[in-house]
Amino acid sequence: MNTRRDFFQKLLGAGLGMYSLQIPETLRLLQSESLKSPGRKIIATWNNQKAVEAAWKVLSQNGSALDAVEAGARVPEADPEDTSVGYGGFPDRDGEVTLDACIMDHLGRSGSVMFVRNIKHVVSLARRVMEKTPHVYLAGEGAERFAESEGFPKENLLTEKARKAWEEWLIKAEYKPKINAERHDTIGILAQDHLKNLSGACTTSGMAFKMKGRVGDSPIIGSGLFVDNEVGAATGTGLGEAVNRKVGAFSIVEMIRQGMHPQKACRKAIERLCSIQDYGEFQVGYIALDHKGQIGAYSLRKGFQYIVVEEGKIKLFDSDYHFH
Numbered sequence: 395m396n397t398r399r400d401f402f403q404k405l406l407g408a409g410l411g412m413y414s415l416q417i418p419e420t421l422r423l424l425q426s427e428s429l430k431s432p433g434r435k436i437i438a439t440w441n442n443q444k445a446v447e448a449a450w451k452v453l454s455q456n457g458s459a460l461d462a463v464e465a466g467a468r469v470p471e472a473d474p475e476d477t478s479v480g481y482g483g484f485p486d487r488d489g490e491v492t493l494d495a496c497i498m499d500h501l502g503r504s505g506s507v508m509f510v511r512n513i514k515h516v517v518s519l520a521r522r523v524m525e526k527t528p529h530v531y532l533a534g535e536g537a538e539r540f541a542e543s544e545g546f547p548k549e550n551l552l553t554e555k556a557r558k559a560w561e562e563w564l565i566k567a568e569y570k571p572k573i574n575a576e577r578h579d580t581i582g583i584l585a586q587d588h589l590k591n592l593s594g595a596c597t598t599s600g601m602a603f604k605m606k607g608r609v610g611d612s613p614i615i616g617s618g619l620f621v622d623n624e625v626g627a628a629t630g631t632g633l634g635e636a637v638n639r640k641v642g643a644f645s646i647v648e649m650i651r652q653g654m655h656p657q658k659a660c661r662k663a664i665e666r667l668c669s670i671q672d673y674g675e676f677q678v679g680y681i682a683l684d685h686k687g688q689i690g691a692y693s694l695r696k697g698f699q700y701i702v703v704e705e706g707k708i709k710l711f712d713s714d715y716h717f718h
């Protein structure tokens with residue numbers, strides 16, 4: 395993760411606001427294939443290059459947006475170096491890793507899991523909730539039992555790195571959100587496929603060293619993610635409490651429905667957060683993709699990045715932001 399971050403920071407140092415990233419050979423081949431059928435698009439929070447590569451691989455082979463966002467979200471879930479998602483995520487203040495995720499498809503179906511322990515791929519578990527149960531949300535022990543019945547392996551998600559960070563945190567045990575935590579935080583990912591269908595997913599280990607049982611915005615349909623195939627899709631990253639209070643993703647999609655460009659809708663949704671004073675300084679970043687394939691992104695503070703794949707080309711952007 396450090397190497398990737400250093401790479402992007404060097405580019406930032408060069409004063410560039412947008413970067414074309416190197417595309418591996420396999421993707422280059424898929425890219426030439428995809429140019430025959432344009433329109434497919436992916437947008438994700440932060441510099442999740444490997445995640446969007448995995449998602450693009452699905453889209454470029456005429457896979458669905460739903461399969462693409464799931465494939466993308468699974469990448470940081472499996473990465474032990476990513477300390478805010480899945481395996482390797484920082485634990486709660488009792489030293490236990492608990493995960494939240496959700497997924498939503500072009501039919502308006504959604505599935506969500508929260509406060510899940512020992513299951514790495516919670517985005518896939520959320521999809522099973524959507525496809526195999528009559529429910530939208532499953533939490534804690536119930537979600538874990540469902541995972542077991544679906545054959546998900548039980549794994550210890552606490553890495554040595556995360557355990558050490560928790561032990562250091564215990565010395566002061568300050569309960570304080572970090573802005574741009576490690577320059578990545580939650581992954582939210584949105585995609586449009588060759589049939590113009592939209593889907594989205596969101597997955598996180600939540601706020602580092604949170605209270606036991608704390609759930610943020612990421613598994614909350616309408617806050618952390620919302621998709622309306624006729625209109626657009628939105629997701630976010632940052633302090634979940636703030637996003638939940640303003641029902642971020644749904645409000646962005648509703649503004650797009652009223653005719654706003656996704657960029658303006660993201661900015662307006664960020665401006666709504668400014669009335670929240672009681673968390674001190676915090677970060678929130680939103681991204682959106684409308685049914686026409688137009689994208690938007692905006693954050694409260696400097697430092698939020700998002701990544702886009704269009705016609706097989708991956709580009710990283712520095713988001714515009716509110717507080718200059």
Ligand code: GLY
Nearest residue numbers: 600601610632634
């Ligand atoms: N946005 C992730 C969380 O607050 O849990």
